[in-house]
Amino acid sequence: MSTTQVFAELAYWQQTGIRVGAALAAVLLVAGALVYMHLFKAVSFMQSRLGPMEAGPYGSLQLLAEVGKHIQKEDIFPAKADRFVFGAAPFVVLASTFLLVVVVPAGPDAWFIDHHNSDLGIYLGLAVSSVSVLGILMAGWGSSNKYSLLGGLRATGQLIAYELPLILAVVGVVIQAGTMNMADIVYAQANGEIFGLGIVGNPYILTQGVAFIIFLIAMQAELAQAPFDMPVAESELVTGYMTEYSGMRFLLFFIGEFATAGVFAAVASVLFLGGWYIPGIDPGADVMNLLGPLVMLVKIVGLTFLVFWTRFTMPRFREDQLQRLAWKFLIPIALANIVVTGILKVAF
Amino acid sequence: MSDFLRSYLTVGIFGLAGVALVAVFLGLGRIFRPSNPTEQKLTSYESGVDPTGDMWSQANIRYYVFALLFVMFDVEAVFIFPWATRLEFYKMFGLIEMAIFIYILLLGLLYAWRKGMLRWV
Numbered sequence: 001m002s003t004t005q006v007f008a009e010l011a012y013w014q015q016t017g018i019r020v021g022a023a024l025a026a027v028l029l030v031a032g033a034l035v036y037m038h039l040f041k042a043v044s045f046m047q048s049r050l051g052p053m054e055a056g057p058y059g060s061l062q063l064l065a066e067v068g069k070h071i072q073k074e075d076i077f078p079a080k081a082d083r084f085v086f087g088a089a090p091f092v093v094l095a096s097t098f099l100l101v102v103v104v105p106a107g108p109d110a111w112f113i114d115h116h117n118s119d120l121g122i123y124l125g126l127a128v129s130s131v132s133v134l135g136i137l138m139a140g141w142g143s144s145n146k147y148s149l150l151g152g153l154r155a156t157g158q159l160i161a162y163e164l165p166l167i168l169a170v171v172g173v174v175i176q177a178g179t180m181n182m183a184d185i186v187y188a189q190a191n192g193e194i195f196g197l198g199i200v201g202n203p204y205i206l207t208q209g210v211a212f213i214i215f216l217i218a219m220q221a222e223l224a225q226a227p228f229d230m231p232v233a234e235s236e237l238v239t240g241y242m243t244e245y246s247g248m249r250f251l252l253f254f255i256g257e258f259a260t261a262g263v264f265a266a267v268a269s270v271l272f273l274g275g276w277y278i279p280g281i282d283p284g285a286d287v288m289n290l291l292g293p294l295v296m297l298v299k300i301v302g303l304t305f306l307v308f309w310t311r312f313t314m315p316r317f318r319e320d321q322l323q324r325l326a327w328k329f330l331i332p333i334a335l336a337n338i339v340v341t342g343i344l345k346v347a348f
Numbered sequence: 349m350s351d352f353l354r355s356y357l358t359v360g361i362f363g364l365a366g367v368a369l370v371a372v373f374l375g376l377g378r379i380f381r382p383s384n385p386t387e388q389k390l391t392s393y394e395s396g397v398d399p400t401g402d403m404w405s406q407a408n409i410r411y412y413v414f415a416l417l418f419v420m421f422d423v424e425a426v427f428i429f430p431w432a433t434r435l436e437f438y439k440m441f442g443l444i445e446m447a448i449f450i451y452i453l454l455l456g457l458l459y460a461w462r463k464g465m466l467r468w469v
Contacts, residue, residue, distance in 0.1 A: 006361050016358055019402050020361060024369065071376060071377045074389075077390070078391070079387075091367050094367070095363045112422075119352070148404065149404065167412060243393055251373075323466065335453065344434075
């Protein structure tokens with residue numbers, strides 16, 4: 001009896017408990033790894049410095065040291081703040097990340113919800129990903145601070161403007177796959193072929209390249225990374241909606257940012273890079289439950305590297321440039337992409 | 349419980365896991381952190397000078413306009429998804445229907461564009 005069969009015998013509560021534990025570990029470990037690899041090391045090398053070197057070998061325990069530092073800091077609620085809204089904001093932001101991770105599959109049986117027996121797919125993911133906007137607006141409003149309010153409003157304006165290109169870019173993939181089920185999208189890519197050539201399947205980055213680029217730009221904006229970091233512009237808004245947060249609450253926003261980066265990259269790699277699929281191995285095979293998460297990890301690290309590479313290369317957009325890019329370029333292009341994909345789908 | 353409801357229950361549990369994570373971190377902090385509020389510490393940060401006026405100040409109307417535009421497009425995007433999954437079935441008919449739909453959608457965007465709604469002054 002294989003491990004998957006043993007696992008299937010467990011009751012619903014036991015299975016869900018194990019999967020929630022796995023999700024917590026996966027999200028936190030990936031977020032930690034991304035902070036270390038990209039923010040601490042890759043960026044330091046780009047700027048000709050070493051980055052953290054003291055805590056652990058090559059500074060690899062630096063993030064734990066940061067957690068230890070922030071956990072001892074005083075939890076300050078400004079006197080004028082709306083206490084409930086101010087306190088609830090980090091909860092909403094982190095909950096949004098964990099709602100989004102639900103839809104990501106990492107293997108034929110390595111999923112968080114059962115992709116074979118449920119109808120929750122990318123649609124749910126797109127819906128819950130915008131919950132974080134609420135959390136950020138709550139943080140900006142509840143702080144009772146002019147910088148925070150401005151930052152919160154800027155963040156909201158930016159996140160909703162780039163939500164649309166993100167959604168419309170996904171439509172192209174849904175047309176090609178004919179399904180919104182994340183696991184079925186992976187199978188469709190694995191079994192797909194381009195002009196009769198099916199050696200590598202059809203990762204949708206090849207046929208949906210335009211949608212992929214739109215998705216990456218929108219993802220950059222959704223994560224509020226430079227050049228889309230108007231909401232947290234540290235030189236003018238003193239980190240925007242996070243101005244009044246200190247200690248652990250600040251660190252939670254920070255962790256949420258990187259966790260969301262990892263989860264968004266996971267969604268992008270399922271939609272455009274073939275998810276857990278490796279050319280030559282049947283994506284439904286048992287061994288993929290083991291290899292799948294590793295393949296996903298490689299793709300997540302690669303995609304997030306692109307995000308942080310851009311972040312430390314580009315200067316910041318102005319508010320008008322930012323809105324113009326979304327409304328006058330990305331949305332029309334995404335709509336055109338839908339029409340062209342539809343025509344090609346019907347024609348072939 | 350049906351599979352349909354059960355999968356939503358799973359989603360709810362994952363959301364609670366996110367909330368629980370924050371609660372655990374903040375709860376752990378309660379053991380380690382000092383609590384020593386002073387009046388100076390609790391004032392709003394305004395680049396080091398005493399804060400003036402009402403903190404919930406007025407903001408640019410543009411944010412509201414863009415939010416309205418977003419609602420319009422988001423509701424319409426909802427209708428594109430079911431069509432996208434069934435395109436193989438509807439073929440030419442579905443394609444022409446959606447072309448008309450997206451044309452109307454684009455008219456809305458062009459109208460907002462011409463009215464200067466997309467300009468940030």
